[in-house]
Amino acid sequence: MPAKSNDPFADMLAPPANETPAERQMREEMERAAKLRSDEIDEELKKERTALKSKRVMKLLLLGQSESGKSTTLRQFQLAYTPAAFKAERATWRGVIQLNVVRSIRLILDTVVDALDHQNGAAPSGDDDSSVDQVPLNDEHDRLRHRLDRLRDAESKLMAQIRAPAEEGDGFAQRVADKINQDAIQARADKELAVRANWKQPFQRLRLPGPRSSLDGGDEAFVDEPTEIIHELRQDMAALWNDPDVRELLRRRKVRIEEISGFFLNDLERVTARNYFPTSDDVLRARLKTEGVSEYVFQMEMPEARAHAAEWRIVDVGGTRSQRAAWMPFFDDANAIIFLAPISAFDQVLAEDRSVNRLEDSVTLWKQICQNKLLEHIELILFLNKMDILEAKLNSGVRLAKYVRNFGERPNDIETAAKYFRSKFHAIHREYSPQPRKFYCFTTSVTDVVQTSGILAAVRDIIIRQHLKESRLM
Ligand SMILES: Nc1nc2c(ncn2[C@@H]2O[C@H](COP(=O)(O)OP(=O)(O)OP(=O)(O)O)[C@@H](O)[C@H]2O)c(=O)[nH]1
Numbered sequence: 001m002p003a004k005s006n007d008p009f010a011d012m013l014a015p016p017a018n019e020t021p022a023e024r025q026m027r028e029e030m031e032r033a034a035k036l037r038s039d040e041i042d043e044e045l046k047k048e049r050t051a052l053k054s055k056r057v058m059k060l061l062l063l064g065q066s067e068s069g070k071s072t073t074l075r076q077f078q079l080a081y082t083p084a085a086f087k088a089e090r091a092t093w094r095g096v097i098q099l100n101v102v103r104s105i106r107l108i109l110d111t112v113v114d115a116l117d118h119q120n121g122a123a124p125s126g127d128d129d130s131s132v133d134q135v136p137l138n139d140e141h142d143r144l145r146h147r148l149d150r151l152r153d154a155e156s157k158l159m160a161q162i163r164a165p166a167e168e169g170d171g172f173a174q175r176v177a178d179k180i181n182q183d184a185i186q187a188r189a190d191k192e193l194a195v196r197a198n199w200k201q202p203f204q205r206l207r208l209p210g211p212r213s214s215l216d217g218g219d220e221a222f223v224d225e226p227t228e229i230i231h232e233l234r235q236d237m238a239a240l241w242n243d244p245d246v247r248e249l250l251r252r253r254k255v256r257i258e259e260i261s262g263f264f265l266n267d268l269e270r271v272t273a274r275n276y277f278p279t280s281d282d283v284l285r286a287r288l289k290t291e292g293v294s295e296y297v298f299q300m301e302m303p304e305a306r307a308h309a310a311e312w313r314i315v316d317v318g319g320t321r322s323q324r325a326a327w328m329p330f331f332d333d334a335n336a337i338i339f340l341a342p343i344s345a346f347d348q349v350l351a352e353d354r355s356v357n358r359l360e361d362s363v364t365l366w367k368q369i370c371q372n373k374l375l376e377h378i379e380l381i382l383f384l385n386k387m388d389i390l391e392a393k394l395n396s397g398v399r400l401a402k403y404v405r406n407f408g409e410r411p412n413d414i415e416t417a418a419k420y421f422r423s424k425f426h427a428i429h430r431e432y433s434p435q436p437r438k439f440y441c442f443t444t445s446v447t448d449v450v451q452t453s454g455i456l457a458a459v460r461d462i463i464i465r466q467h468l469k470e471s472r473l474m
């Protein structure tokens with residue numbers, strides 16, 4: 001009988017004192033099997049830990065004021081890195097584009113109705129410098145606006161469709177996660193449609209006509225009521241938009257419909273067709289304000305280890321002033337920020353606060369981002385966006401110096417303006433960053449697919465380079 005040790009655990013684990021040789025053999029076999037299984041588990045755990053370590057997640061934050069182009073940039077990432085999914089979702093944008101059309105027409109109608117009221121003496125007194133703005137309108141304009149009244153019906157139905165609550169359990173939620181503000185679906189005072197991130201879910205059930213080579217073979221178009229109304233009114237809409245008196249009225253009243261986001265009136269025939277199917281360009285040009293935060297997750301192949309694809313998370317936020325408080329929680333673990341400054345907006349004001357110039361707001365925001373201590377180690381990538389609009393504006397004779405005094409006597413052209421803005425934003429970056437960091441700046445028009453895909457590749461390389469540098473330091 002083995003002597004008792006002082007270790008109670010060793011005693012417990014010791015083989016029984018009266019073990020027979022057969023029992024001993026069985027015990028030893030069981031112990032060997034258990035050891036084998038235990039080693040296997042250890043090995044699995046080790047592998048899991050290594051895999052977790054090498055699983056890189058890159059987080060990219062899109063920041064900037066409302067209408068700066070954040071969601072459009074996100075859509076460009078989707079088009080570049082998950083093109084099949086992007087294409088599959090184009091149908092869901094039809095309603096948004098139809099709403100954009102209705103909204104443009106409604107803006108023109110508001111101006112026409114106001115002019116007609118003035119002409120008929122029905123306008124409220126007091127707001128009258130309108131004789132200068134006035135263009136004589138006739139009965140046909142009046143008839144046109146009455147016929148177009150039916151658009152209201154299409155508008156409210158489209159809004160209801162897009163705002164319909166999403167059902168749970170749809171796979172789409174995996175790609176675009178509605179992170180905050182589940183109920184943040186609101187029509188604002190400016191009546192611009194805003195929806196939460198997973199607004200597309202109800203549309204997944206709608207059967208829309210595919211592009212001509214549709215894989216499901218269906219030519220049969222899904223024609224809902226708003227589509228039917230918009231189609232029936234297409235000629236009246238075109239008549240309104242192409243009417244020389246109406247154009248003159250808009251010009252005199254400085255209503256620049258073409259410059260308002262989501263402008264499709266030059267494509268009326270195409271987008272009002274019963275079997276209209278949005279192109280990729282249409283999706284990029286469509287306007288849908290973001291409420292809350294949405295996240296796009298995809299796998300990006302890493303150049304230094306082809307076998308591993310890093311997970312990328314791109315976070316898109318709402319840019320209106322009231323929504324900026326929701327940005328903070330995302331600062332902690334971000335790898336990089338793309339900050340969008342729409343420099344074409346130098347002569348515009350914020351929709352949410354008409355006392356604030358949009359360029360000044362962008363500059364203030366840029367300062368705040370540059371000096372934020374939480375972000376001091378993060379790569380800041382600046383997009384001076386809407387260059388195409390800036391160019392058209394300068395070419396049409398709008399003088400930058402009238403709005404930006406310091407621009408002075410410089411030539412009023414796009415190259416000079418871009419250089420000027422670049423140096424202004426660079427100076428802020430230098431002065432306000434808590435410690436020196438590299439200044440990355442691109443002049444962009446993020447609705448342009450070709451130009452933007454090159455820029456996104458450059459952005460990807462900047463972020464990956466930074467990540468490699470950090471992982472070597474760790
Ligand atoms: N022409 C032109 N249009 C642009 C450009 N960038 C964005 N847009 C358009 O401007 C509108 C606003 O862009 P969004 O991407 O929705 O802006 P956002 O920053 O996400 O705005 P919020 O969601 O309100 O914060 C959309 O209709 C875009 O198609 C650009 O560089 N050029």
Ligand SMILES: [Mg+2]
Binds near residue numbers: 070288316317318319
């Ligand atoms: Mg947005």
